[in-house]
Amino acid sequence: xxxxxxxxxxxxxxxxxxxxxxxxxxxxxxxxxxxxxxxxxxxxxxxxxxxxxxxxxxxxxxxxxxxxxxxxxxxxxxxxxxxxxxxxxxxxxxxxxxxxxxxxxxxxxxxxxxxxxxxxxxxxxxxxxxxxxxxxxx
Amino acid sequence: xxxxxxxxxxxxxxxxxxxxxxxxxxxxxxxxxxxxxxxxxxxxxxxxxxxxxxxxxxxxxxxxxxxxxxxxxxxxxxxxxxxxxxxxxxxxxxxxxxxxxxxxxxxxxxxxxxxxxxxxxxxxxxxxxxxxxxxxxx
Amino acid sequence: xxxxxxxxxxxxxxxxxxxxxxxxxxxxxxxxxxxxxxxxxxxxxxxxxxxxxxxxxxxxxxxxxxxxxxxxxxxxxxxxxxxxxxxxxxxxxxxxxxxxxxxxxxxxxxxxxxxxxxxxxxxxxxxxxxxxxxxxxx
Amino acid sequence: xxxxxxxxxxxxxxxxxxxxxxxxxxxxxxxxxxxxxxxxxxxxxxxxxxxxxxxxxxxxxxxxxxxxxxxxxxxxxxxxxxxxxxxxxxxxxxxxxxxxxxxxxxxxxxxxxxxxxxxxxxxxxxxxxxxxxxxxxx
Numbered sequence: 237x238x239x240x241x242x243x244x245x246x247x248x249x250x251x252x253x254x255x256x257x258x259x260x261x262x263x264x265x266x267x268x269x270x271x272x273x274x275x276x277x278x279x280x281x282x283x284x285x286x287x288x289x290x291x292x293x294x295x296x297x298x299x300x301x302x303x304x305x306x307x308x309x310x311x312x313x314x315x316x317x318x319x320x321x322x323x324x325x326x327x328x329x330x331x332x333x334x335x336x337x338x339x340x341x342x343x344x345x346x347x348x349x350x351x352x353x354x355x356x357x358x359x360x361x362x363x364x365x366x367x368x369x370x371x372x373x374x
Numbered sequence: 375x376x377x378x379x380x381x382x383x384x385x386x387x388x389x390x391x392x393x394x395x396x397x398x399x400x401x402x403x404x405x406x407x408x409x410x411x412x413x414x415x416x417x418x419x420x421x422x423x424x425x426x427x428x429x430x431x432x433x434x435x436x437x438x439x440x441x442x443x444x445x446x447x448x449x450x451x452x453x454x455x456x457x458x459x460x461x462x463x464x465x466x467x468x469x470x471x472x473x474x475x476x477x478x479x480x481x482x483x484x485x486x487x488x489x490x491x492x493x494x495x496x497x498x499x500x501x502x503x504x505x506x507x508x509x510x511x512x
Numbered sequence: 513x514x515x516x517x518x519x520x521x522x523x524x525x526x527x528x529x530x531x532x533x534x535x536x537x538x539x540x541x542x543x544x545x546x547x548x549x550x551x552x553x554x555x556x557x558x559x560x561x562x563x564x565x566x567x568x569x570x571x572x573x574x575x576x577x578x579x580x581x582x583x584x585x586x587x588x589x590x591x592x593x594x595x596x597x598x599x600x601x602x603x604x605x606x607x608x609x610x611x612x613x614x615x616x617x618x619x620x621x622x623x624x625x626x627x628x629x630x631x632x633x634x635x636x637x638x639x640x641x642x643x644x645x646x647x648x649x650x
Numbered sequence: 651x652x653x654x655x656x657x658x659x660x661x662x663x664x665x666x667x668x669x670x671x672x673x674x675x676x677x678x679x680x681x682x683x684x685x686x687x688x689x690x691x692x693x694x695x696x697x698x699x700x701x702x703x704x705x706x707x708x709x710x711x712x713x714x715x716x717x718x719x720x721x722x723x724x725x726x727x728x729x730x731x732x733x734x735x736x737x738x739x740x741x742x743x744x745x746x747x748x749x750x751x752x753x754x755x756x757x758x759x760x761x762x763x764x765x766x767x768x769x770x771x772x773x774x775x776x777x778x779x780x781x782x783x784x785x786x787x788x
Binding site for chain 1: 388395398446
Binding site: 404 | 541542545568571572575576
């Protein structure tokens with residue numbers, strides 16, 4: 237399987253901060269989701285494409301490591317790497333400071349494919365996603 | 375129409391705070407929604423009951439006044455008062471400090487009834503909600 | 513006073529959606545705050561500049577009108593217009609669909625200037641902000 | 651070290667739901683934080699007590715496993731168990747359905763003690779927290 241990696245840029249907003257004046261740890265989940273949606277869009281297969289094909293991909297597991305706190309108006313790069321398509325959709329993420337390249341955060345997610353109609357788990361990747369990964373040219 | 379008022383209690387969590395160490399202003403919308411769902415549950419007509427009857431009640435307008443900032447672990451009382459059922463569902467809210475009774479915040483919301491299937495606005499209140507209001511004994 | 517208007521672009525993320533598959537109404541507060549921070553940055557006076565000068569600008573009042581629900585991956589333009597600097601900092605906002613220009617939402621906010629050290633309300637605009645507004649060339 | 655376990659009850663609110671009509675996965679981080687604050691309060695040592703003693707406890711690592719999706723108005727019990735105090739503060743969590751006892755979710759967090767003034771990591775647990783754990787009677 238191809239090791240595709242995409243980069244998603246975002247910026248820390250005021251509403252993401254906590255009383256320590258850094259990004260509240262739970263808000264990184266949003267950065268990861270935005271980066272993952274961006275990944276899927278770049279390979280040509282959005283959440284809606286997957287849904288239209290009859291599948292959903294709920295997150296079944298995630299791990300996060302907080303290295304250096306992110307601060308207000310900091311420009312971030314989220315690197316998103318596809319780790320596996322089967323039996324589950326696994327991504328690896330790194331968040332870097334856009335200017336310095338310093339590593340701020342890393343994470344992994346595991347998503348399970350579910351057939352929406354039957355609510356059954358599917359262990360092989362649906363064609364709608366598989367073909368897009370195979371055909372992707374970075 | 376009856377002027378029903380209910381009280382909903384909640385508490386300020388750490389994740390609701392901003393860098394000024396007070397509740398971030400946008401998080402009051404959550405307190406209002408929780409209080410409104412509690413109101414509807416107390417009169418015996420939940421969001422799901424309304425949905426099962428074929429209607430949704432999106433918020434069309436809201437106004438908020440921030441009087442005194444709420445702080446970590448503060449116990450709050452949200453008073454929710456039904457203002458009108460037709461042509462729109464209007465509520466008035468006051469948030470008080472549970473201990474001192476001091477007024478911290480006030481708000482108003484206006485919700486429009488929409489028939490889910492046709493997506494058309496409905497200016498009369500659906501029976502599922504009307505009857506519950508009429509029969510409510512505080 | 514100059515009627516400065518800026519434009520901030522954003523996009524609807526999955527985590528902003530509710531069970532009706534549209535942006536949850538409380539999340540518009542985030543779009544407004546991001547647009548307001550962008551406005552202040554564009555005129556050359558960020559939240560941090562204001563804080564360093566000893567002032568904070570808590571939101572004291574806001575009004576929101578929800579015209580048309582926003583959907584997943586929709587590209588939005590938030591137009592932010594400065595309405596007044598004194599005795600309070602007032603902004604007007606309109607959210608448009610980037611492609612069609614259709615109006616989706618409008619809002620107003622009123623912010624009160626507070627001297628951080630004394631916690632007293634200040635009814636005249638601090639120089640740090642006043643000068644930036646006067647000198648702004650769009 | 652004592653294996654203290656506390657139980658925190660909460661309920662799924664509408665604003666926590668996503669378009670699949672279940673709790674959005676990132677919102678579990680809020681349930682964990684609320685449960686952890688409740689744990690600390692029950693043993694008699696709140697976040698503010700720790701802060702007043704000069705320390706902060708940022709989350710350095712977390713893992714989450716999503717077993718069964720939580721739905722609107724579902725009553726949840728979050729079991730929070732202290733796993734270690736040194737060299738880091740580790741908790742284990744399980745979320746159960748209050749009525750059926752079914753396991754819905756599990757997680758682990760690791761928090762590092764930081765001296766606020768120097769921003770240095772502290773590998774021994776501050777007395778303010780240590781004594782409360784030792785003296786706790788469930």
